Amino acid sequence: MSLWEYANPRKFMHTSGAVLPWVIALAVVTLVVGVIWGFFFTPDDYRQGSTVKIIFLHVPSALMAINAWLMMLIASLIWLVRRHHVSALAAKAAAPIGIVMTVIALLTGAIWGQPMWGTAWEWDPRLTSFLILLLFYLGYVALWAAIDNPDTAADLTSVLCLVGSVFALLSRYAVLFWNQGLHQGASLSLDRQENVHNAFALPLYVCMAGFVALFVSLLLIRTRTEIRKRRMNALLARERAA
Amino acid sequence: MIALLLRDIRLSMRSGGGFGLALAFFLIVIVLVPFGVGPETSVLGTIAPGILWVGALLACLLSLDRIFALDYDDGSLDLMATSPLPLEGVVVVKALAHWITTGVPLTLIAPVLALLLNLPQDGYFWLLVTLAIGTPALSIIGTFGAALTVGLKRGGLLLSLLVLPMYVPTLIFGAEALRRGMRGMEAGVPLLFLAAISLAALALLPLAAAAAIRINLR
Amino acid sequence: MTLEVQSVAVQRGSVPVLAGVDFALPAGEALFLRGPNGIGKTTLLRCIAGLQPPLSGVVRMANGGAATDEIAYASHADGVKPTLTVAENLSFWASVFGASGIDAALETFDLVELRNRAAQNLSAGQKRRLGLARMLVTGRNIWAMDEPTVSLDAAATANFARVVQDHLARGGSALIATHIDLGFDAKVLDLTPFKATTENAPEFDEAFL
Numbered sequence: 001m002s003l004w005e006y007a008n009p010r011k012f013m014h015t016s017g018a019v020l021p022w023v024i025a026l027a028v029v030t031l032v033v034g035v036i037w038g039f040f041f042t043p044d045d046y047r048q049g050s051t052v053k054i055i056f057l058h059v060p061s062a063l064m065a066i067n068a069w070l071m072m073l074i075a076s077l078i079w080l081v082r083r084h085h086v087s088a089l090a091a092k093a094a095a096p097i098g099i100v101m102t103v104i105a106l107l108t109g110a111i112w113g114q115p116m117w118g119t120a121w122e123w124d125p126r127l128t129s130f131l132i133l134l135l136f137y138l139g140y141v142a143l144w145a146a147i148d149n150p151d152t153a154a155d156l157t158s159v160l161c162l163v164g165s166v167f168a169l170l171s172r173y174a175v176l177f178w179n180q181g182l183h184q185g186a187s188l189s190l191d192r193q194e195n196v197h198n199a200f201a202l203p204l205y206v207c208m209a210g211f212v213a214l215f216v217s218l219l220l221i222r223t224r225t226e227i228r229k230r231r232m233n234a235l236l237a238r239e240r241a242a
Numbered sequence: 243m244i245a246l247l248l249r250d251i252r253l254s255m256r257s258g259g260g261f262g263l264a265l266a267f268f269l270i271v272i273v274l275v276p277f278g279v280g281p282e283t284s285v286l287g288t289i290a291p292g293i294l295w296v297g298a299l300l301a302c303l304l305s306l307d308r309i310f311a312l313d314y315d316d317g318s319l320d321l322m323a324t325s326p327l328p329l330e331g332v333v334v335v336k337a338l339a340h341w342i343t344t345g346v347p348l349t350l351i352a353p354v355l356a357l358l359l360n361l362p363q364d365g366y367f368w369l370l371v372t373l374a375i376g377t378p379a380l381s382i383i384g385t386f387g388a389a390l391t392v393g394l395k396r397g398g399l400l401l402s403l404l405v406l407p408m409y410v411p412t413l414i415f416g417a418e419a420l421r422r423g424m425r426g427m428e429a430g431v432p433l434l435f436l437a438a439i440s441l442a443a444l445a446l447l448p449l450a451a452a453a454a455i456r457i458n459l460r
Numbered sequence: 461m462t463l464e465v466q467s468v469a470v471q472r473g474s475v476p477v478l479a480g481v482d483f484a485l486p487a488g489e490a491l492f493l494r495g496p497n498g499i500g501k502t503t504l505l506r507c508i509a510g511l512q513p514p515l516s517g518v519v520r521m522a523n524g525g526a527a528t529d530e531i532a533y534a535s536h537a538d539g540v541k542p543t544l545t546v547a548e549n550l551s552f553w554a555s556v557f558g559a560s561g562i563d564a565a566l567e568t569f570d571l572v573e574l575r576n577r578a579a580q581n582l583s584a585g586q587k588r589r590l591g592l593a594r595m596l597v598t599g600r601n602i603w604a605m606d607e608p609t610v611s612l613d614a615a616a617t618a619n620f621a622r623v624v625q626d627h628l629a630r631g632g633s634a635l636i637a638t639h640i641d642l643g644f645d646a647k648v649l650d651l652t653p654f655k656a657t658t659e660n661a662p663e664f665d666e667a668f669l
Binding site: 132135136138139142143146147152155156159160162163164167168170171174175177178 | 390391404406411415418435439450
């Protein structure tokens with residue numbers, strides 16, 4: 001029994017079908033609990049007032065925006081090295097979710113920035129990096145959409161994902177060099193004295209878990225759809241050949 | 243390899259499209275800017291470095307889809323892939339030919355266009371230096387994008403969408419070095435970053451581009 | 461110098477078209493590939509030329525060498541650049557393949573008077589002759605050609621048949637997908653029996669079924 005067994009589409013469909021309802025349930029519960037806890041049962045910040053509470057959407061969506069790309073990168077590598085179709089299709093399925101997460105992060109950031117910094121958009125390194133990440137996502141999805149042959153599309157988008165990751169990372173540091181920025185530091189980190197206060201941190205963790213579960217359930221649903229599409233095409237091809 | 247370089251340069255000289263078109267486009271972009279932002283020379287002088295870099299970058303983009311598409315359509319790319327030339331070498335030569343027919347002329351004409359934008363006196367030297375160091379990166383990154391989209395019928399627009407985000411670091415360091423040099427500040431660091439991007443792109447992207455071409459020919 | 465093709469299956473646009481193709485092409489022989497349109501002649505030739513990997517099976521030289529170093533491939537398209545002259549077009553390929561000169565090739569295909577004409581002013585048949593002249597400057601032993609006689613007139617076709625026979629006499633070999641009779645004896649391989657079916661091509665995206 002090895003991990004690669006799940007790379008078989010049939011096995012994947014079977015297992016993911018069994019797991020999916022539980023992941024969806026987990027996502028719903030953690031998101032409802034986390035958001036309600038965060039919005040209604042945390043104190044107002046002494047400087048930022050109640051606007052700070054958008055953090056419970058902003059930080060988890062930003063986290064998932066980056067992690068979705070990371071997941072696509074790993075899936076692309078697996079496709080290029082081991083040529084497991086599920087891997088390529090999972091990368092394809094993740095991209096639109098990543099786009100939505102990036103847009104949520106940018107929008108909630110703008111809504112938060114308006115009262116705090118007095119401006120909805122600032123060419124701050126973090127904001128700019130996310131905007132560039134969004135452009136990479138769009139290019140990736142557009143390339144998938146433009147190529148008819150699924151294997152060619154999987155190969156080329158994987159190459160793009162690899163090269164794009166390097167350039168996205170490079171842009172991150174280039175942008176940092178270009179403008180120092182207004183954005184506050186990381187909300188959570190292990191090596192700092194002053195983190196977000198515990199009253200905020202706990203519901204934030206719950207929300208982050210909720211977004212992870214949400215991402216996984218959407219990813220599974222979309223990957224299953226992609227596999228069904230491929231199966232349909234395979235059946236049609238077989239019918240034509242017979 | 244040299245035969246391929248000469249052939250590509252000759253081709254782009256003879257087909258009216260390449261070469262002159264990019265320069266004309268650069269000129270038009272630069273001429274349009276004052277109409278958009280107003281004729282105050284102080285404002286124009288301030289934004290000149292960025293406008294010149296963005297203009298050169300967009301002009302570079304224009305001829306990218308011709309790098310492989312013509313050879314793909316008439317079957318030459320198939321024949322090259324089955325010839326003794328390594329495909330990675332073909333990519334490097336194609337990028338070099340693109341740079342010679344686009345990057346170099348753009349770099350040389352930029353100071354003339356800078357006059358129109360009232361670039362401060364100290365900027366001209368840095369304009370030449372940053373474009374000379376940065377345009378190779380634009381050509382190589384663009385060649386990679388062209389390799390990705392070579393099999394597509396209408397790849398041009400998609401090519402821009404793929405390549406422009408990858409141009410961001412080059413643009414940032416190039417324009418920043420020019421701005422700093424123009425104001426008499428230390429410009430060595432961004433210039434080194436710019437050179438590093440050009441060299442790293444030259445070393446690594448041909449591998450990815452050759453892989454993309456092989457996939458597209460399959 | 462024998463080219464071996466062993467139980468090769470190929471796909472076009474992720475659909476298998478041929479499976480179990482088996483043949484050997486020794487030096488000095490020609491093999492004609494035949495079969496109805498869409499059977500996969502072009503796809504098979506592209507696979508043998510090394511442009512796409514076979515779904516299964518191997519293409520190699522009998523002595524163990526790589527077939528791609530021995531094969532010169534001529535596709536439907538001639539790869540002729542319209543703005544270059546005939547001589548410039550051919551010289552480019554000559555230097556890519558490290559050949560010494562192009563005069564013999566020009567003469568063989570009756571292109572000497574046209575050598576300084578831009579290729580865009582050539583007729584379709586003349587362009588094709590230029591494409592075929594490229595095979596001579598490659599200096600390679602195995603010619604893999606896809607419909608080489610399209611748009612050639614009767615005289616040019618007869619001339620081409622002579623060139624192929626000369627090539628065979630020099631110890632070369634040729635693999636030619638064609639519908640017409642070139643007028644010399646060679647083995648014929650009809651690809652119809654190798655049409656991929658769900659039985660003989662197990663790679664029919666079966667993972668998804």
